[in-house]
Amino acid sequence: MKKILKIFVIILVLGAVGFGVYYFLQKRSERIVVQEPGEQEVVEEPYVDPFPNDQDRDGLTDEQEAELGTSDYEYDTDGDGLSDVDEINYWKTDPLNPDTDGDGFADAWEIIGGYNPNGAGTL
Numbered sequence: 001m002k003k004i005l006k007i008f009v010i011i012l013v014l015g016a017v018g019f020g021v022y023y024f025l026q027k028r029s030e031r032i033v034v035q036e037p038g039e040q041e042v043v044e045e046p047y048v049d050p051f052p053n054d055q056d057r058d059g060l061t062d063e064q065e066a067e068l069g070t071s072d073y074e075y076d077t078d079g080d081g082l083s084d085v086d087e088i089n090y091w092k093t094d095p096l097n098p099d100t101d102g103d104g105f106a107d108a109w110e111i112i113g114g115y116n117p118n119g120a121g122t123l
Contacts, residue, residue, distance in 0.1 A: 054072075055072050055073055056071065056072055056073050056074055056075045057075060058075035058076070058083045058084045058085050059083065059084075059085030059086075059089075060084055060085050060088070065084070068084075068088070068095065068096075069096060070084045070095050070096065071084075077095050077096060078094070078095055078096055078097055078098040079098055080097075080098035080099070080106040080107045080108050081106060081107070081108025081109070082095075082107055082108050082111070087107070091107065091111070091117055091118075092118060093107045093117050093118060100117050100118055101116075101117060101118055101119045101120075111123065
């Protein structure tokens with residue numbers, strides 16, 4: 001019976017020590033987090049959508065997409081690997097045709113390989 005009582009007392013003491021250490025560390029961390037004098041409070045600005053009127057965020061507004069016949073919910077209407085806005089403004093390829101020059105290779109694959117997606121030759 002004395003052995004059981006000794007084990008119980010040891011467990012109780014270890015638990016009390018553990019709780020004391022935990023409590024001390026919690027209180028210490030609360031004391032460390034203090035705003036420095038002169039520090040300004042951080043105020044978050046309201047979110048402003050960088051792509052207004054552009055559901056698919058490809059760089060073309062929904063109105064432009066309607067005029068061109070491209071998708072306003074897919075950034076790459078023809079699925080060739082180039083965004084609609086890049087096809088129109090940079091590569092001058094057809095955003096509705098995955099193989100603008102009809103040679104059997106998708107426009108993006110031709111560009112990756114160094115070939116012209118608009119016809120014969122290299123970039």
